[in-house]
Amino acid sequence: MKTSKVLVLTAAAALVFAACGGAASQAPSEAAPTQAPTQAPASEPPASAGPEAATVRLQLQWVPQAQFAGYFAADKQGYFAAENLTVQILAGGPDVIPQAVGSAPGGPEFTISWVPKVLQAREAGSDLVDIAQIFQRSGTLSVSWKDSGITGPADFAGKKVGVWDYGNEFEVTAGALTEGLVAGTDYEKVIQPFDMSLLLSRQIDVAEAMIYNEYAQLLETTNAETGQLYSPDDLNVIDWNDYRVAMLQDALFARASWLAEGNNRDVAVRFVRASLKGWIYCRDNPADCVQYTTDAGSTLGAGHQAWMMNEVNALVWPSPDGVGVLNPILWQQTYQVARRAGIITADPSVTAYDSTIAREAIAGLTDDLKGLAFVKGTVAITPGGE
DSSP states (O other): OOOOEEEEEHHHHHHHHHHTTOOOOOOOSSSSOOSSSOOOOOTSSSOOOSSEEEEEEOOOOOSSSSHHHHHHHHTTHHHHHTTTTTEEEEEEOTTTTHHHHSSSSSOEEEEEEHHHHHHHHHHTTEEEEEEEEOOSSSOOOEEGGGGGGGGGGGGGGSEEEOOOSTTTTHHHHHHHHHHTTOTTTTTTTEOOOSSSHHHTSSSSSSEEEETTTHHHHHTTBBBBTTTBBGGGGEEEEEEEEGGGGGOOOOOEEEEEEEEESHHHHHHHHHHHHHHHHHHHHHHHHHHHHHHHHHHOOOOSSSHHHHHHHHHHHHOEEEETOOOOOOOHHHHHHHHHHHHTTSSSSSSSOGGOOOOOHHHHHHHTOOHHHHHHTTTOOOOOOOGGGG
16 A cells, blocks of 8 residues: 555644634634733633644545645644644545545544445444535546447446446446446446546546546547547536435544544544534635645646536535535435445444534534535636646
């Protein structure tokens, strides 16, 4: 496994960012007072010492990119520091399986993963719990060339269907099953790299793509025959949200065993609150969050990151029940699709998620927590995403 890049976000550094970026609150100065304070009368309650300091780790699902911009914003805007948290952000990548890393004893306190992957891990013994549902809808597409005639999963029959593995393929294979098509029997399932190279070279008929990443990669590519960038008119797009097989994706998970120890649940509430404030900031200040993502180590071009931030915001917002709060209807759809597709063998227990943490985290916030008026912006495609 590749060594993950670690971004150490100290509370002290975050306070510097808060001074520059306008955090909602700031820790008191540690400078000594010029004279001894007068003891408060016994009838007055003692001043609050603030939340207990804690150091926690967050395992990303992938390498730093705008998919995780809310957490980078929580750092740069001082939201973690305001909760007296020191946060280490651990980069993921193709060799990192977040739900496995997060399930391990002594693993990171918080993990970002897709819900069906964690439901599968729970059947294998993981005690990860969904404590904040960040994405309210799926970003998974299947994309083909216009001349392929593939406009829905029924058209997969006899085709080479590209998917990613490690659980990323679940929606595609579940979608095919709705038409009675089984991988290896009715179509050829091809494990594609995490790019669009096999579709561009026509080695596969249809490719899996995230709307915030690989779909943009196609549009950022020059058609050698025309000398122009490919356009949506060149492509057929299957959006799995339209086929009732979409499953919940990016969520924050923590181990139940860790949450039960000491004051860790309070730490979780504080971490979730700071993170959700970061996502609110990115909704309202997407350009800043693109820069924060670059600062966090992303090597993707500014144009591609702007596209990603715009599309990711549309997966988070609107959040009808409040940002980070799990929609029980979509939770039920997720596990029912997972069961029909053979991803899990039984309905998950009621302990697989805990909405009380996210609800407690946002209870005292005065921001727009639902974003019901959110409208996705328009981002111009740039060659190569630069």
